[in-house]
Amino acid sequence: MKLLNKISYYFLVSSLLVFFVMFYLIYILMYQAIEFNTDKHLKNILHKVVHNLKKEKDVAYYNLVEINEVDSCDENLIGKYSIQDAKYIVDEDNNIETFRELVSYVKVKNSIYKITLRASILEKELFLRDILVIASISYILLIIILFYLNKTISKKILRDFYNTLDKISKFMLNERKRIIFDKSNIYEFDQLNQKIQFLIDNIIREYNTLKQFSDETNHEIQTPISIIKSKMELLLQNVELKEQDLCNIKIMLNNIKKLEKLSKSLLLLNKLETQEFFNKDLINLSEEIMSVLDEFEEMLVFKGIKLIKNIINDFYIKANESLISILITNIITNAIKYNVEKGEILVCLENNELVVSNTVENLSENPDKFFNRFYRSKKENDDIVGVGLGLSIAKKICEMYDFDITNGYENNFYFIKINFKTTEKI
Amino acid sequence: MKILLVEDEKQFANSIKEYIEKENYVVEIAYDFWEAKEKIELSNYDCILLDIMLPSGSGLDLIPDIHEFQPKCGIIVITAKNTIDDRVIGLELGADDYITKPFHLAELNARIKAVLRRRFFDGKKVINFNEIQIDIDNREIFVNQNKIDLTKREYEIFMFLFNNKNRLITKDAIIEYVWGDDSNNFDNFDFIYTHIKNLRKKLINSGCKDYIQSIYGLGYKFNEI
Numbered sequence: 001m002k003l004l005n006k007i008s009y010y011f012l013v014s015s016l017l018v019f020f021v022m023f024y025l026i027y028i029l030m031y032q033a034i035e036f037n038t039d040k041h042l043k044n045i046l047h048k049v050v051h052n053l054k055k056e057k058d059v060a061y062y063n064l065v066e067i068n069e070v071d072s073c074d075e076n077l078i079g080k081y082s083i084q085d086a087k088y089i090v091d092e093d094n095n096i097e098t099f100r101e102l103v104s105y106v107k108v109k110n111s112i113y114k115i116t117l118r119a120s121i122l123e124k125e126l127f128l129r130d131i132l133v134i135a136s137i138s139y140i141l142l143i144i145i146l147f148y149l150n151k152t153i154s155k156k157i158l159r160d161f162y163n164t165l166d167k168i169s170k171f172m173l174n175e176r177k178r179i180i181f182d183k184s185n186i187y188e189f190d191q192l193n194q195k196i197q198f199l200i201d202n203i204i205r206e207y208n209t210l211k212q213f214s215d216e217t218n219h220e221i222q223t224p225i226s227i228i229k230s231k232m233e234l235l236l237q238n239v240e241l242k243e244q245d246l247c248n249i250k251i252m253l254n255n256i257k258k259l260e261k262l263s264k265s266l267l268l269l270n271k272l273e274t275q276e277f278f279n280k281d282l283i284n285l286s287e288e289i290m291s292v293l294d295e296f297e298e299m300l301v302f303k304g305i306k307l308i309k310n311i312i313n314d315f316y317i318k319a320n321e322s323l324i325s326i327l328i329t330n331i332i333t334n335a336i337k338y339n340v341e342k343g344e345i346l347v348c349l350e351n352n353e354l355v356v357s358n359t360v361e362n363l364s365e366n367p368d369k370f371f372n373r374f375y376r377s378k379k380e381n382d383d384i385v386g387v388g389l390g391l392s393i394a395k396k397i398c399e400m401y402d403f404d405i406t407n408g409y410e411n412n413f414y415f416i417k418i419n420f421k422t423t424e425k426i
Numbered sequence: 427m428k429i430l431l432v433e434d435e436k437q438f439a440n441s442i443k444e445y446i447e448k449e450n451y452v453v454e455i456a457y458d459f460w461e462a463k464e465k466i467e468l469s470n471y472d473c474i475l476l477d478i479m480l481p482s483g484s485g486l487d488l489i490p491d492i493h494e495f496q497p498k499c500g501i502i503v504i505t506a507k508n509t510i511d512d513r514v515i516g517l518e519l520g521a522d523d524y525i526t527k528p529f530h531l532a533e534l535n536a537r538i539k540a541v542l543r544r545r546f547f548d549g550k551k552v553i554n555f556n557e558i559q560i561d562i563d564n565r566e567i568f569v570n571q572n573k574i575d576l577t578k579r580e581y582e583i584f585m586f587l588f589n590n591k592n593r594l595i596t597k598d599a600i601i602e603y604v605w606g607d608d609s610n611n612f613d614n615f616d617f618i619y620t621h622i623k624n625l626r627k628k629l630i631n632s633g634c635k636d637y638i639q640s641i642y643g644l645g646y647k648f649n650e651i
């Protein structure tokens with residue numbers, strides 16, 4: 001619900017209440033006023049009638065005056081009067097009309113008269129109905145006015161607010177672009193803009209610091225790694241080392257390599273998050289895949305993995321060449337790494353889709369986790385020099401270009417599917 | 427051969443020095459920009475290993491100086507950043523080669539040799555070693571004048587081991603040198619065994635001594651015997 005509508009809603013509900021209380025009060029007050037006036041009028045007539053009776057003048061001048069001589073009546077009633085509503089049928093159609101009726105007993109020259117005076121009065125129900133109609137019309141008018149008022153308000157007053165909202169929703173932290181708000185002449189909105197600007201500036205600054213820190217750390221790590229690596233290599237040249245020592249050095253070197261890879265992968269992920277690869281080229285993906293597969297040929301032969309290719313020719317996409325190379329390499333690497341002895345790899349590029357599947361030993365691991373950073377299969381042993389970032393990087397690259405990347409199991413195969421939604425064919 | 431190493435990280439510089447000194451080079455180290463500049467202007471070198479990130483300036487700015495004072499000298503740029511920019515600028519300014527940290531000392535050694543050969547053995551680029559002749563330009567190997575039919579990879583592995591004679595070279599280092607950046611994605615280095623086996627077989631079959639020795643599944647060594 002929009003802010004204005006919400007406000008209007010409350011306003012209308014409460015005004016509905018006020019309206020009807022007000023109109024009911026008006027009804028009561030007005031009706032009482034009318035009654036009071038009618039009664040006063042009746043009392044005046046009563047005076048005249050009594051006066052005329054006493055002077056023995058003709059009293060039948062009103063058709064609504066009834067004078068009957070009565071034999072007796074309660075002494076207490078003489079000289080007093082009572083007024084109440086009375087309904088009478090007034091015509092042949094049985095229409096009932098309400099009258100105000102005054103009844104009084106007067107003693108004139110030893111005879112007692114019962115005087116009944118009637119005055120036509122507005123019917124309560126009719127009166128109430130009219131008031132209700134007026135109230136309802138006013139209320140509808142109020143709604144209509146509010147509707148147009150809201151439109152105008154949101155156009156004129158809330159415009160600044162919606163501008164601000166629009167700017168915030170377009171804000172992307174990794175673009176690190178400051179938001180410049182227009183000056184609002186409404187104090188609250190101006191304050192809001194200022195506070196948001198302050199907040200965003202702070203966020204960008206913190207983000208930059210963090211990124212820089214992470215970048216610098218990863219760069220700084222390279223130096224100690226270089227030194228350790230070089231010293232180990234020197235150590236290796238020592239001819240007096242026993243086999244056990246050499247094996248230990250080998251393990252150390254493997255782990256240093258892991259560190260090296262880790263920091264390089266993190267640097268790459270950082271770069272991807274800050275979108276530092278801008279230039280896009282038209283890439284022949286078919287050729288790119290073939291060349292990556294060529295690079296892995298020896299590895300495949302060594303592991304006895306059978307490669308089945310179904311790659312259409314000259315499929316082009318627009319992206320950064322290095323990133324696409326990394327993407328393809330990571331996916332193929334994955335398919336080799338988690339393959340079984342004498343397994344198979346299927347690489348299939350058609351219909352805008354690249355599907356890489358490989359035989360797997362174990363179908364029980366949840367494939368959703370594979371894209372997580374640092375997720376590594378239990379199958380991995382110490383000899384494998386992986387850090388568990390390959391697929392996260394692949395996913396990040398796909399996200400960057402809006403490619404759909406999915407994975408899962410199908411007929412004893414694990415597959416990764418990339419849909420290059422926006423493709424350019426030549 | 428006299429080599430100048432410009433590198434601010436002392437321990438790292440010492441490692442490089444220790445490793446390449448075994449090739450009978452005279453190695454001098456400059457730890458910062460100004461020291462390097464002074465040495466370049468005063469002394470003569472055959473090859474300069476130039477780290478770009480120096481505390482007092484960019485190594486790239488030394489390249490014009492090197493060209494002026496050491497026109498015959500080879501330059502290998504060492505970069506810490508894995509950015510293409512530095513490499514391209516370095517090569518454009520006239521560096522002969524580049525290497526990215528962290529690297530294997532064996533790889534640096536091989537690259538120094540390649541640069542020195544290109545610079546100082548102009549004309550006939552044939553290396554003789556016992557019964558082996560290596561034709562660098564055509565990338566061919568002869569044993570007792572008979573050409574050995576080697577694949578591209580086998581030739582590269584042979585050259586890498588040959589350039590690092592008498593040193594234990596890990597499989598990792600060989601793969602990184604021969605397969606380049608792609609090697610980062612190999613999860614297993616054992617496939618190199620097939621290449622080495624074929625290489626040794628080809629060499630031995632043509633009457634070459636078995637120079638290449640396997641060491642505990644860790645790596646290989648080209649023994650001068």
